[in-house]
Amino acid sequence: MELRQLRYFVEVAEREHVSEAAVALHVAQSAISRQIANLEAELGVELFEREGRNVRLTHIGKIFLTHTKTALKAIDHAKKQIDEYIDPERGSIKIGFPTSLASNFLPSVVSAFKKLHPKIGFQLRQGSYNFLIESVENRELDVAFLGPVFTEHPDIIGDVLFEENFYALVPRSHPLADAKSVDFKELYNEDFVLFPEGFILHQLVIDGCENAGFTPRVTSEGEDLDAIKGLVAAGIGITLLPESAFNDLNSDYSVKVAIKNPELTRTVGLIIPKHRRLAPSEQVFYDFVKYYFANKSR
Structure with missing residues:
Protein backbone atom coordinates (compact mmCIF):
# COMPACT_ATOMS: atom_id res chain seq x y z
CA MET A 1 0.00 0.00 0.00
CA TYR A 85 12.09 21.04 13.92
CA ILE A 86 14.57 21.79 11.16
CA ASP A 87 13.36 25.43 11.00
CA PRO A 88 10.57 26.36 13.47
CA GLU A 89 10.37 29.89 12.05
CA ARG A 90 9.10 28.70 8.67
CA GLY A 91 6.04 26.81 9.84
CA SER A 92 2.37 27.38 9.04
CA ILE A 93 -0.50 27.42 11.51
CA LYS A 94 -4.18 26.70 10.82
CA ILE A 95 -6.20 28.96 13.10
CA GLY A 96 -9.96 29.07 13.58
CA PHE A 97 -11.98 31.98 14.91
CA PRO A 98 -15.64 33.05 15.36
CA THR A 99 -17.16 36.05 13.62
CA SER A 100 -17.39 38.00 16.89
CA LEU A 101 -13.57 38.07 17.17
CA ALA A 102 -12.84 38.90 13.53
CA SER A 103 -12.83 42.71 13.42
CA ASN A 104 -10.27 43.67 16.05
CA PHE A 105 -9.24 40.81 18.32
CA LEU A 106 -7.77 38.52 15.66
CA PRO A 107 -5.93 41.24 13.68
CA SER A 108 -4.32 42.62 16.85
CA VAL A 109 -3.07 39.18 17.98
CA VAL A 110 -1.83 38.08 14.57
CA SER A 111 -0.09 41.38 13.78
CA ALA A 112 1.68 41.38 17.17
CA PHE A 113 2.84 37.81 16.60
CA LYS A 114 4.01 38.52 13.03
CA LYS A 115 6.29 41.30 14.29
CA LEU A 116 8.22 38.70 16.28
CA HIS A 117 7.90 35.76 13.88
CA PRO A 118 7.50 37.19 10.35
CA LYS A 119 8.26 33.94 8.52
CA ILE A 120 5.59 31.83 10.20
CA GLY A 121 2.50 31.67 7.99
CA PHE A 122 -1.20 31.42 8.79
CA GLN A 123 -4.23 29.72 7.31
CA LEU A 124 -7.25 31.39 8.89
CA ARG A 125 -10.75 29.91 8.96
CA GLN A 126 -13.87 31.54 10.33
CA GLY A 127 -16.53 29.21 11.65
CA SER A 128 -19.35 28.55 14.08
CA TYR A 129 -18.78 27.49 17.67
CA ASN A 130 -19.34 23.77 17.09
CA PHE A 131 -17.41 23.82 13.80
CA LEU A 132 -14.32 25.22 15.53
CA ILE A 133 -14.44 22.59 18.27
CA GLU A 134 -14.91 19.72 15.81
CA SER A 135 -12.18 21.05 13.52
CA VAL A 136 -9.63 21.07 16.33
CA GLU A 137 -10.73 17.57 17.31
CA ASN A 138 -10.34 16.14 13.79
CA ARG A 139 -7.10 18.02 12.90
CA GLU A 140 -8.66 20.38 10.37
CA LEU A 141 -7.42 23.24 12.58
CA ASP A 142 -4.33 23.39 14.77
CA VAL A 143 -5.72 25.90 17.28
CA ALA A 144 -8.88 27.99 17.55
CA PHE A 145 -10.11 31.02 19.42
CA LEU A 146 -13.45 30.54 21.10
CA GLY A 147 -15.97 32.47 23.14
CA PRO A 148 -17.06 31.20 25.60
CA VAL A 149 -14.24 28.75 26.15
CA PHE A 150 -14.65 25.57 28.20
CA THR A 151 -11.98 24.23 30.54
CA GLU A 152 -13.19 20.62 30.78
CA HIS A 153 -13.33 18.46 27.64
CA PRO A 154 -12.12 14.91 27.01
CA ASP A 155 -10.18 15.76 23.85
CA ILE A 156 -9.46 19.51 24.00
CA ILE A 157 -7.53 21.86 26.29
CA GLY A 158 -9.18 25.25 26.77
CA ASP A 159 -7.31 28.28 28.10
CA VAL A 160 -9.29 31.34 29.21
CA LEU A 161 -7.56 34.52 28.01
CA PHE A 162 -10.01 37.10 29.36
CA GLU A 163 -13.63 37.74 30.26
CA GLU A 164 -15.76 40.40 28.60
CA ASN A 165 -19.15 42.00 29.17
CA PHE A 166 -22.10 42.09 26.83
CA TYR A 167 -23.64 45.45 25.93
CA ALA A 168 -26.98 46.41 24.46
CA LEU A 169 -26.82 47.83 20.95
CA VAL A 170 -29.76 50.16 20.32
CA PRO A 171 -30.78 52.46 17.44
CA ARG A 172 -29.69 56.10 17.75
CA SER A 173 -33.40 57.07 17.96
CA HIS A 174 -34.09 54.65 20.85
CA PRO A 175 -35.01 56.10 24.29
CA LEU A 176 -32.03 54.25 25.81
CA ALA A 177 -29.54 55.82 23.39
CA ASP A 178 -28.54 58.51 25.90
CA ALA A 179 -28.39 56.17 28.90
CA LYS A 180 -25.05 55.14 30.38
CA SER A 181 -26.47 51.81 31.53
CA VAL A 182 -29.71 49.85 31.72
CA ASP A 183 -31.01 47.21 34.10
CA PHE A 184 -31.31 43.91 32.26
CA LYS A 185 -34.96 43.44 33.24
CA GLU A 186 -35.87 46.76 31.58
CA LEU A 187 -35.26 45.14 28.18
CA TYR A 188 -38.16 42.69 28.58
CA ASN A 189 -40.49 44.59 26.24
CA GLU A 190 -37.99 45.18 23.42
CA ASP A 191 -37.86 43.59 19.98
CA PHE A 192 -34.61 41.64 19.69
CA VAL A 193 -32.39 41.05 16.66
CA LEU A 194 -30.32 37.91 17.21
CA PHE A 195 -28.23 35.30 15.48
CA PRO A 196 -30.35 32.28 14.45
CA GLU A 197 -30.97 29.40 16.83
CA GLY A 198 -27.92 27.14 16.93
CA PHE A 199 -25.44 30.02 17.09
CA ILE A 200 -23.68 30.30 20.44
CA LEU A 201 -24.34 34.08 20.69
CA HIS A 202 -28.04 33.36 20.24
CA GLN A 203 -28.03 30.96 23.17
CA LEU A 204 -25.95 33.24 25.41
CA VAL A 205 -28.44 36.09 24.94
CA ILE A 206 -31.46 33.83 25.47
CA ASP A 207 -29.91 32.45 28.66
CA GLY A 208 -29.01 35.94 29.87
CA CYS A 209 -32.53 37.24 29.35
CA GLU A 210 -34.09 34.24 31.07
CA ASN A 211 -31.74 34.68 34.02
CA ALA A 212 -32.99 38.29 34.22
CA GLY A 213 -36.57 37.00 34.39
CA PHE A 214 -37.96 37.17 30.85
CA THR A 215 -37.90 35.46 27.46
CA PRO A 216 -36.81 37.87 24.71
CA ARG A 217 -39.15 38.63 21.82
CA VAL A 218 -37.00 37.81 18.79
CA THR A 219 -38.44 39.53 15.72
CA SER A 220 -35.48 39.41 13.32
CA GLU A 221 -32.34 37.36 12.76
CA GLY A 222 -29.02 37.85 11.00
CA GLU A 223 -26.25 35.32 10.32
CA ASP A 224 -23.33 37.74 10.69
CA LEU A 225 -22.44 40.77 12.77
CA ASP A 226 -22.80 43.26 9.93
CA ALA A 227 -26.34 42.08 9.24
CA ILE A 228 -27.34 42.30 12.89
CA LYS A 229 -25.78 45.74 13.35
CA GLY A 230 -27.49 46.91 10.18
CA LEU A 231 -30.89 45.74 11.37
CA VAL A 232 -30.40 47.54 14.68
CA ALA A 233 -29.24 50.71 12.91
CA ALA A 234 -32.40 50.55 10.78
CA GLY A 235 -34.53 50.60 13.94
CA ILE A 236 -35.77 47.00 13.65
CA GLY A 237 -34.87 46.17 17.24
CA ILE A 238 -32.03 45.93 19.74
CA THR A 239 -29.39 43.26 20.27
CA LEU A 240 -26.85 42.19 22.89
CA LEU A 241 -23.24 41.67 21.81
CA PRO A 242 -19.90 41.05 23.55
CA GLU A 243 -17.58 44.04 23.89
CA SER A 244 -15.12 42.76 21.26
CA ALA A 245 -17.85 43.02 18.62
CA PHE A 246 -18.17 46.81 18.92
CA ASN A 247 -14.86 48.03 17.51
CA ASP A 248 -16.31 49.22 14.19
CA LEU A 249 -19.55 50.68 15.56
CA ASN A 250 -21.00 53.61 13.61
CA SER A 251 -22.33 55.86 16.39
CA ASP A 252 -24.36 57.89 13.90
CA TYR A 253 -26.88 55.05 13.64
CA SER A 254 -26.61 52.98 16.83
CA VAL A 255 -25.35 53.24 20.41
CA LYS A 256 -23.71 50.84 22.87
CA VAL A 257 -25.28 50.78 26.35
CA ALA A 258 -23.89 48.94 29.40
CA ILE A 259 -26.07 46.25 31.02
CA LYS A 260 -26.28 45.77 34.79
CA ASN A 261 -28.33 43.88 37.38
CA PRO A 262 -27.18 41.34 36.32
CA GLU A 263 -24.25 41.73 33.95
CA LEU A 264 -23.95 39.28 31.07
CA THR A 265 -20.41 38.05 30.38
CA ARG A 266 -18.52 35.44 28.40
CA THR A 267 -15.00 34.06 28.51
CA VAL A 268 -12.74 34.20 25.45
CA GLY A 269 -9.90 31.77 25.01
CA LEU A 270 -7.82 29.41 22.93
CA ILE A 271 -8.38 25.69 22.38
CA ILE A 272 -5.85 23.06 21.32
CA PRO A 273 -6.02 19.25 21.02
CA LYS A 274 -5.35 17.37 24.24
CA HIS A 275 -3.90 14.18 22.79
CA ARG A 276 -1.70 15.57 20.02
CA ARG A 277 1.55 17.40 20.55
CA LEU A 278 1.67 20.82 18.91
CA ALA A 279 4.16 21.36 16.09
CA PRO A 280 6.96 23.83 16.94
CA SER A 281 5.38 26.84 15.21
CA GLU A 282 2.01 26.04 16.81
CA GLN A 283 3.64 25.84 20.24
CA VAL A 284 5.37 29.18 19.66
CA PHE A 285 2.02 30.78 18.78
CA TYR A 286 0.22 29.13 21.69
CA ASP A 287 2.82 30.35 24.20
CA PHE A 288 2.81 33.83 22.65
CA VAL A 289 -0.97 34.21 22.91
CA LYS A 290 -1.03 33.22 26.59
CA TYR A 291 1.87 35.59 27.35
CA TYR A 292 0.29 38.40 25.29
CA PHE A 293 -2.99 38.37 27.22
CA ALA A 294 -1.40 37.72 30.61
CA ASN A 295 0.65 40.90 30.20
CA LYS A 296 -2.26 42.82 28.67
CA SER A 297 -4.42 42.10 31.73
CA ARG A 298 -1.77 43.60 33.98
Whole structure:
Protein backbone atom coordinates (compact mmCIF):
# COMPACT_ATOMS: atom_id res chain seq x y z
CA MET A 1 0.00 0.00 0.00
CA GLU A 2 1.50 3.29 -1.11
CA LEU A 3 0.86 6.81 0.16
CA ARG A 4 -0.05 8.08 -3.30
CA GLN A 5 -2.67 5.32 -3.61
CA LEU A 6 -4.33 6.58 -0.44
CA ARG A 7 -4.28 10.19 -1.64
CA TYR A 8 -5.74 9.15 -5.00
CA PHE A 9 -8.41 7.14 -3.21
CA VAL A 10 -9.47 10.07 -1.00
CA GLU A 11 -9.63 12.47 -3.95
CA VAL A 12 -11.79 10.10 -6.00
CA ALA A 13 -14.00 9.31 -3.00
CA GLU A 14 -14.69 12.98 -2.26
CA ARG A 15 -15.34 13.92 -5.90
CA GLU A 16 -17.08 10.67 -6.90
CA HIS A 17 -15.51 11.11 -10.32
CA VAL A 18 -12.18 9.74 -11.53
CA SER A 19 -11.54 12.30 -14.28
CA GLU A 20 -12.27 15.25 -11.95
CA ALA A 21 -9.87 13.76 -9.40
CA ALA A 22 -7.25 13.41 -12.12
CA VAL A 23 -7.56 17.10 -13.01
CA ALA A 24 -7.29 18.12 -9.35
CA LEU A 25 -4.23 15.93 -8.81
CA HIS A 26 -2.60 16.81 -12.15
CA VAL A 27 -2.12 13.16 -13.12
CA ALA A 28 -3.50 10.98 -15.90
CA GLN A 29 -6.90 9.40 -15.34
CA SER A 30 -5.48 6.03 -16.28
CA ALA A 31 -2.84 6.34 -13.56
CA ILE A 32 -5.48 6.97 -10.91
CA SER A 33 -7.64 4.07 -12.14
CA ARG A 34 -4.64 1.75 -12.10
CA GLN A 35 -3.59 2.74 -8.57
CA ILE A 36 -7.13 2.39 -7.24
CA ALA A 37 -7.35 -1.06 -8.83
CA ASN A 38 -4.01 -2.03 -7.24
CA LEU A 39 -5.27 -0.80 -3.86
CA GLU A 40 -8.49 -2.81 -4.16
CA ALA A 41 -6.51 -5.88 -5.19
CA GLU A 42 -4.21 -5.55 -2.18
CA LEU A 43 -7.13 -5.09 0.22
CA GLY A 44 -9.19 -7.81 -1.42
CA VAL A 45 -12.36 -5.71 -1.56
CA GLU A 46 -14.08 -3.29 -3.90
CA LEU A 47 -13.94 0.26 -2.61
CA PHE A 48 -16.11 1.78 -5.34
CA GLU A 49 -19.21 0.94 -7.31
CA ARG A 50 -19.00 2.17 -10.89
CA GLU A 51 -22.02 4.10 -12.20
CA GLY A 52 -21.20 5.22 -15.73
CA ARG A 53 -18.64 8.01 -15.45
CA ASN A 54 -19.26 8.37 -11.75
CA VAL A 55 -18.23 6.19 -8.84
CA ARG A 56 -19.79 5.64 -5.42
CA LEU A 57 -18.12 4.30 -2.30
CA THR A 58 -19.16 0.84 -1.20
CA HIS A 59 -20.00 0.30 2.46
CA ILE A 60 -16.48 -0.94 3.18
CA GLY A 61 -15.15 1.93 1.06
CA LYS A 62 -16.82 4.44 3.40
CA ILE A 63 -15.22 2.79 6.41
CA PHE A 64 -11.83 2.76 4.69
CA LEU A 65 -12.20 6.46 3.76
CA THR A 66 -12.74 7.48 7.39
CA HIS A 67 -9.59 5.70 8.55
CA THR A 68 -7.56 6.79 5.54
CA LYS A 69 -8.31 10.48 6.12
CA THR A 70 -7.31 10.12 9.76
CA ALA A 71 -4.08 8.38 8.77
CA LEU A 72 -3.19 10.99 6.15
CA LYS A 73 -3.75 13.82 8.62
CA ALA A 74 -1.42 12.08 11.07
CA ILE A 75 1.22 11.62 8.36
CA ASP A 76 0.94 15.25 7.24
CA HIS A 77 1.23 16.43 10.84
CA ALA A 78 4.30 14.24 11.40
CA LYS A 79 5.96 15.67 8.28
CA LYS A 80 5.09 19.18 9.42
CA GLN A 81 6.71 18.55 12.79
CA ILE A 82 9.88 17.25 11.14
CA ASP A 83 10.06 20.24 8.78
CA GLU A 84 9.53 22.67 11.66
CA TYR A 85 12.09 21.04 13.92
CA ILE A 86 14.57 21.79 11.16
CA ASP A 87 13.36 25.43 11.00
CA PRO A 88 10.57 26.36 13.47
CA GLU A 89 10.37 29.89 12.05
CA ARG A 90 9.10 28.70 8.67
CA GLY A 91 6.04 26.81 9.84
CA SER A 92 2.37 27.38 9.04
CA ILE A 93 -0.50 27.42 11.51
CA LYS A 94 -4.18 26.70 10.82
CA ILE A 95 -6.20 28.96 13.10
CA GLY A 96 -9.96 29.07 13.58
CA PHE A 97 -11.98 31.98 14.91
CA PRO A 98 -15.64 33.05 15.36
CA THR A 99 -17.16 36.05 13.62
CA SER A 100 -17.39 38.00 16.89
CA LEU A 101 -13.57 38.07 17.17
CA ALA A 102 -12.84 38.90 13.53
CA SER A 103 -12.83 42.71 13.42
CA ASN A 104 -10.27 43.67 16.05
CA PHE A 105 -9.24 40.81 18.32
CA LEU A 106 -7.77 38.52 15.66
CA PRO A 107 -5.93 41.24 13.68
CA SER A 108 -4.32 42.62 16.85
CA VAL A 109 -3.07 39.18 17.98
CA VAL A 110 -1.83 38.08 14.57
CA SER A 111 -0.09 41.38 13.78
CA ALA A 112 1.68 41.38 17.17
CA PHE A 113 2.84 37.81 16.60
CA LYS A 114 4.01 38.52 13.03
CA LYS A 115 6.29 41.30 14.29
CA LEU A 116 8.22 38.70 16.28
CA HIS A 117 7.90 35.76 13.88
CA PRO A 118 7.50 37.19 10.35
CA LYS A 119 8.26 33.94 8.52
CA ILE A 120 5.59 31.83 10.20
CA GLY A 121 2.50 31.67 7.99
CA PHE A 122 -1.20 31.42 8.79
CA GLN A 123 -4.23 29.72 7.31
CA LEU A 124 -7.25 31.39 8.89
CA ARG A 125 -10.75 29.91 8.96
CA GLN A 126 -13.87 31.54 10.33
CA GLY A 127 -16.53 29.21 11.65
CA SER A 128 -19.35 28.55 14.08
CA TYR A 129 -18.78 27.49 17.67
CA ASN A 130 -19.34 23.77 17.09
CA PHE A 131 -17.41 23.82 13.80
CA LEU A 132 -14.32 25.22 15.53
CA ILE A 133 -14.44 22.59 18.27
CA GLU A 134 -14.91 19.72 15.81
CA SER A 135 -12.18 21.05 13.52
CA VAL A 136 -9.63 21.07 16.33
CA GLU A 137 -10.73 17.57 17.31
CA ASN A 138 -10.34 16.14 13.79
CA ARG A 139 -7.10 18.02 12.90
CA GLU A 140 -8.66 20.38 10.37
CA LEU A 141 -7.42 23.24 12.58
CA ASP A 142 -4.33 23.39 14.77
CA VAL A 143 -5.72 25.90 17.28
CA ALA A 144 -8.88 27.99 17.55
CA PHE A 145 -10.11 31.02 19.42
CA LEU A 146 -13.45 30.54 21.10
CA GLY A 147 -15.97 32.47 23.14
CA PRO A 148 -17.06 31.20 25.60
CA VAL A 149 -14.24 28.75 26.15
CA PHE A 150 -14.65 25.57 28.20
CA THR A 151 -11.98 24.23 30.54
CA GLU A 152 -13.19 20.62 30.78
CA HIS A 153 -13.33 18.46 27.64
CA PRO A 154 -12.12 14.91 27.01
CA ASP A 155 -10.18 15.76 23.85
CA ILE A 156 -9.46 19.51 24.00
CA ILE A 157 -7.53 21.86 26.29
CA GLY A 158 -9.18 25.25 26.77
CA ASP A 159 -7.31 28.28 28.10
CA VAL A 160 -9.29 31.34 29.21
CA LEU A 161 -7.56 34.52 28.01
CA PHE A 162 -10.01 37.10 29.36
CA GLU A 163 -13.63 37.74 30.26
CA GLU A 164 -15.76 40.40 28.60
CA ASN A 165 -19.15 42.00 29.17
CA PHE A 166 -22.10 42.09 26.83
CA TYR A 167 -23.64 45.45 25.93
CA ALA A 168 -26.98 46.41 24.46
CA LEU A 169 -26.82 47.83 20.95
CA VAL A 170 -29.76 50.16 20.32
CA PRO A 171 -30.78 52.46 17.44
CA ARG A 172 -29.69 56.10 17.75
CA SER A 173 -33.40 57.07 17.96
CA HIS A 174 -34.09 54.65 20.85
CA PRO A 175 -35.01 56.10 24.29
CA LEU A 176 -32.03 54.25 25.81
CA ALA A 177 -29.54 55.82 23.39
CA ASP A 178 -28.54 58.51 25.90
CA ALA A 179 -28.39 56.17 28.90
CA LYS A 180 -25.05 55.14 30.38
CA SER A 181 -26.47 51.81 31.53
CA VAL A 182 -29.71 49.85 31.72
CA ASP A 183 -31.01 47.21 34.10
CA PHE A 184 -31.31 43.91 32.26
CA LYS A 185 -34.96 43.44 33.24
CA GLU A 186 -35.87 46.76 31.58
CA LEU A 187 -35.26 45.14 28.18
CA TYR A 188 -38.16 42.69 28.58
CA ASN A 189 -40.49 44.59 26.24
CA GLU A 190 -37.99 45.18 23.42
CA ASP A 191 -37.86 43.59 19.98
CA PHE A 192 -34.61 41.64 19.69
CA VAL A 193 -32.39 41.05 16.66
CA LEU A 194 -30.32 37.91 17.21
CA PHE A 195 -28.23 35.30 15.48
CA PRO A 196 -30.35 32.28 14.45
CA GLU A 197 -30.97 29.40 16.83
CA GLY A 198 -27.92 27.14 16.93
CA PHE A 199 -25.44 30.02 17.09
CA ILE A 200 -23.68 30.30 20.44
CA LEU A 201 -24.34 34.08 20.69
CA HIS A 202 -28.04 33.36 20.24
CA GLN A 203 -28.03 30.96 23.17
CA LEU A 204 -25.95 33.24 25.41
CA VAL A 205 -28.44 36.09 24.94
CA ILE A 206 -31.46 33.83 25.47
CA ASP A 207 -29.91 32.45 28.66
CA GLY A 208 -29.01 35.94 29.87
CA CYS A 209 -32.53 37.24 29.35
CA GLU A 210 -34.09 34.24 31.07
CA ASN A 211 -31.74 34.68 34.02
CA ALA A 212 -32.99 38.29 34.22
CA GLY A 213 -36.57 37.00 34.39
CA PHE A 214 -37.96 37.17 30.85
CA THR A 215 -37.90 35.46 27.46
CA PRO A 216 -36.81 37.87 24.71
CA ARG A 217 -39.15 38.63 21.82
CA VAL A 218 -37.00 37.81 18.79
CA THR A 219 -38.44 39.53 15.72
CA SER A 220 -35.48 39.41 13.32
CA GLU A 221 -32.34 37.36 12.76
CA GLY A 222 -29.02 37.85 11.00
CA GLU A 223 -26.25 35.32 10.32
CA ASP A 224 -23.33 37.74 10.69
CA LEU A 225 -22.44 40.77 12.77
CA ASP A 226 -22.80 43.26 9.93
CA ALA A 227 -26.34 42.08 9.24
CA ILE A 228 -27.34 42.30 12.89
CA LYS A 229 -25.78 45.74 13.35
CA GLY A 230 -27.49 46.91 10.18
CA LEU A 231 -30.89 45.74 11.37
CA VAL A 232 -30.40 47.54 14.68
CA ALA A 233 -29.24 50.71 12.91
CA ALA A 234 -32.40 50.55 10.78
CA GLY A 235 -34.53 50.60 13.94
CA ILE A 236 -35.77 47.00 13.65
CA GLY A 237 -34.87 46.17 17.24
CA ILE A 238 -32.03 45.93 19.74
CA THR A 239 -29.39 43.26 20.27
CA LEU A 240 -26.85 42.19 22.89
CA LEU A 241 -23.24 41.67 21.81
CA PRO A 242 -19.90 41.05 23.55
CA GLU A 243 -17.58 44.04 23.89
CA SER A 244 -15.12 42.76 21.26
CA ALA A 245 -17.85 43.02 18.62
CA PHE A 246 -18.17 46.81 18.92
CA ASN A 247 -14.86 48.03 17.51
CA ASP A 248 -16.31 49.22 14.19
CA LEU A 249 -19.55 50.68 15.56
CA ASN A 250 -21.00 53.61 13.61
CA SER A 251 -22.33 55.86 16.39
CA ASP A 252 -24.36 57.89 13.90
CA TYR A 253 -26.88 55.05 13.64
CA SER A 254 -26.61 52.98 16.83
CA VAL A 255 -25.35 53.24 20.41
CA LYS A 256 -23.71 50.84 22.87
CA VAL A 257 -25.28 50.78 26.35
CA ALA A 258 -23.89 48.94 29.40
CA ILE A 259 -26.07 46.25 31.02
CA LYS A 260 -26.28 45.77 34.79
CA ASN A 261 -28.33 43.88 37.38
CA PRO A 262 -27.18 41.34 36.32
CA GLU A 263 -24.25 41.73 33.95
CA LEU A 264 -23.95 39.28 31.07
CA THR A 265 -20.41 38.05 30.38
CA ARG A 266 -18.52 35.44 28.40
CA THR A 267 -15.00 34.06 28.51
CA VAL A 268 -12.74 34.20 25.45
CA GLY A 269 -9.90 31.77 25.01
CA LEU A 270 -7.82 29.41 22.93
CA ILE A 271 -8.38 25.69 22.38
CA ILE A 272 -5.85 23.06 21.32
CA PRO A 273 -6.02 19.25 21.02
CA LYS A 274 -5.35 17.37 24.24
CA HIS A 275 -3.90 14.18 22.79
CA ARG A 276 -1.70 15.57 20.02
CA ARG A 277 1.55 17.40 20.55
CA LEU A 278 1.67 20.82 18.91
CA ALA A 279 4.16 21.36 16.09
CA PRO A 280 6.96 23.83 16.94
CA SER A 281 5.38 26.84 15.21
CA GLU A 282 2.01 26.04 16.81
CA GLN A 283 3.64 25.84 20.24
CA VAL A 284 5.37 29.18 19.66
CA PHE A 285 2.02 30.78 18.78
CA TYR A 286 0.22 29.13 21.69
CA ASP A 287 2.82 30.35 24.20
CA PHE A 288 2.81 33.83 22.65
CA VAL A 289 -0.97 34.21 22.91
CA LYS A 290 -1.03 33.22 26.59
CA TYR A 291 1.87 35.59 27.35
CA TYR A 292 0.29 38.40 25.29
CA PHE A 293 -2.99 38.37 27.22
CA ALA A 294 -1.40 37.72 30.61
CA ASN A 295 0.65 40.90 30.20
CA LYS A 296 -2.26 42.82 28.67
CA SER A 297 -4.42 42.10 31.73
CA ARG A 298 -1.77 43.60 33.98
